[in-house]
Amino acid sequence: MATVGDFVLKRLAAWGVKRIYGYPGDGINGVVGAFGHGDTGIEFFQTRHEELAAFMACAHAKFSGEVGVCLATSGPGAIHLLNGLYDAKMDHQPVVAIVGQQSRMSLGGDYQQEVDLASLFKDVAHDFVQMATTPAQVRHLIDRAMRIAIERRTVTCVILPNDLQDMKAVETPPREHGTVHSGIGYTGHAVVPRHEDLQRAAAVLNAGKKVAILAGAGALHASEALIAVADKLGAGIAKALLGKAAVPDTLPFVTGSIGLLGTKPSWDLMNDCDTLLMVGSGFPYSEFLPKEGKARGVQIDIDPRMLNLRYPMEVGLVGDSAATLEALLPLLEPQAERSWRQTVEQNVADWWKVMEARAMNQAKPVNPQRVFWELSPRLPDDVILTCDSGSCAGWYARDLKIRPGMHASLSGGLATMGSALPYAIAAKCVHPGRPVVALVGDGAMQMIGVNALITLAQRWREWSDPRLVVMVLNNGDLNMVSWEQRITEGDAKLAASQNLPSFPYAAYAELLGLRGIRVDRPEQVAEAWEMALASPVPTLLEMVTDPDVPPLPPHVAPKQMGHYLRALLRGDPDAMGIVTATIKEAWDGLFPGRDKT
Known part of the structure; x- marks a missing residue:
């Protein structure tokens, strides 16, 4: 008999999950035991602590582009996941947490290790956190947890009472009122802004004489497009800490990191520019950005909630950073006056000498x-x-x-x-x-x-x-x-x-x-x-x-x-x-x- 625990692994495997980072316990035994019921297609990776499991799931998402999945038992095990899950949430990484819970009949009885997990996870997994109460519900809970984690680039959580995990799986809910029939697969949404919005952004950037680009984690896959735009505009590129690998530091116009841990060339770039192009970054420290009103602004982000949050922008473009920059590039005019770029490059060259001397x-x-x-x-x-x-x-x-x-x-x-x-x-x-x-x-x-x-x-x-x-x-x-x-x-x-x-x-x-x-x-x-x-x-x-x-x-x-x-x-x-x-x-x-x- 296939159990709910078996079905959870089968469904996650169908979504493409290959590895789950976690630590066992009696509250999640029904799922952990399912790893031993045959070839699930998923590896169980045992960590030394649940916090490590959540960190690993976050890193898995960062380094693979896939959904990271972590697993923990009820009570203390679930609590230990939180720090790593908040890391994923705040860095916009898709992570699904599978956590155990005490048996359904004990809930509300002040039972050992009984924690109100739905309330506990409501902040870190606020886009989707649900507890299963019947086997027929599990299919759509797993499907929605995966789909929402991908779509929102965030943390989701499915809570499984331990008695439910051992019940007979229901792979296809009955075709009747009150049931949900979900499916597997995610296709995404439009990744390039409207042409008229691109034209408005280009007009702002073309008018700039001293353009500064700030690249973040959302631009990690957009290196070639970032460099092409910077070359055309004669711009310098500063990087938020999560965007350190967005463009190589070997380029003479890359000023390095920005902020308290940043470089003087990045400080100068932001204070002296007349136009700011922010790409895939939620860099939070306003004191390291241009003074409000001193620079015009264009921002690109896949998440419209992040637009116009850090600096007042004239144009906000919702889209994938690489695709948007590539669509924007033909609309940009080459900057003939290169004195700004030359100043940026000289500042960078001087800075590396300072770094070597200090080292x-x-x-x-x-x-x-x-x-x-x-x-x-x-x-x-x-x-x-x-x-x-x-x-x-x-x-x-x-x-x-x-x-x-x-x-x-x-x-x-x-x-x-x-x-x-x-x-x-x-x-x-x-x-x-x-x-x-x-x-x-x-x-x-x-x-x-x-x-x-x-x-x-x-x-x-x-x-x-x-x-x-x-x-x-x-x-x-x-x-x-x-x-x-x-x-x-x-x-x-x-x-x-x-x-x-x-x-x-x-x-x-x-x-x-x-x-x-x-x-x-x-x-x-x-x-x-x-x-x-x-x-x-x-x-x-x-x-x-x-x-x-x-x-x-x-x-x-x-x-x-x-x-x-x-x-x-x-x-x-x-x-x-x-x-x-x-x-x-x-x-x-x-x-x-x-x-x-």
Whole structure:
């Protein structure tokens, strides 16, 4: 007898699902058990924690273009999914969560592990969250969860009471009043705006003399079109953090990342432009965009809800970014005056000199910028990069040069800690033949990263290319928060809050059967990267770095400077090292490459 659990897997397989990331428990046993009832066509990928499962489902969607699916039991298991699901929701990734629930007759009885899951998931999966109460309902719940996740690029959730999972499946509901007869398949909607709207957008862009383009995650597949439009308009391209791989940093007019973790050329690009073209980005920080009224604006986004949200735009185009840019291109007039482009390119060239100078500054013991600077030219052409939140995201944003063919992502909208390593493992599941590099802070590593390493040690032999490098910035400090306390609050670092316990990351990796390399001298950094990237075994690089090197923003406001000085005067325990490192960084910003002595 085929059960509801069997049918759930069969229906998901019909939708093209090949892998489910999850952790078992009695509330979801009917579905987990169905994996053992024959060839389902779906792999069950056991994680060490449900939060890791949700992160992996999000990364699966990011790196495959498919729907990510995660699974958890009732009560605590379902609760643990939430952080990873919010990561998917805020980065607009299609993820379906399948969660168990106590038996139907117990609901409302204050039963063990009874949680009102429909209410719990109502925010993160607000477009669709439903609990099944009868087998005939399951077909359309799975179909709608998948279809809505794809259409809305969001999280959906199906809740399955454990007694229902073991009941006889109903594959075809009866043809009678009150039943729903759903089907499989999704065709999408129009991806190119109306011609008259394209003409209005072109008129704005053609009138611009200093055009700036901001590319986000929605433009990751539109690289060629973005470059063609930028060339025609003589524009520079800045990138939101999720759009880091949208265009290569090897192009002279690509100014790099924007925002607090961004570059000075991107700051200058936005402040000096007269026209802004925003493509597939929901970049939230208005202080890094042009001053309102100073620049005319055109925005392209597949989601009309995201239009005119970050900057007042004259024209909003609803459509796929690549298809829309390609349709727009013939309507654009070549910009004959190239002085704006030349200024942008000179700013970019000067900035890379600043980055190199800062990376080579002496630190105690290793400058974190050097870790990323030395990695950049050694990245394999087809690498997939994942990065955690924190100070490592700042160095990732600024020091790494993305080349064509590379893929990169992190937790953008949620900016949560703990995502880089599960992202990396999911990337290897999706692309087992590509090398992957995970860039992780020691805070995130101690949260759930050490647990994810156990899964890595278990699964890596299944991959055709075993190269997966986990780089841990070991500075003993929750570094980004320490800097935020100083810069935004004017408070000295609170050691009880910020200091991390010592942990032997490289030795722990060796204990698991992986390779571990500990680096505590700057001259070791380049060689360590080369060894790790050539290793036939996944490798953890423990980089012992200086927490006092400041991630200077592209523009320091007087208020921020005042807070910074006040924090030092309040007796910051790292004040002397911070002052020394800050002077070096500021010097290099003014005189890159010149001797500081």
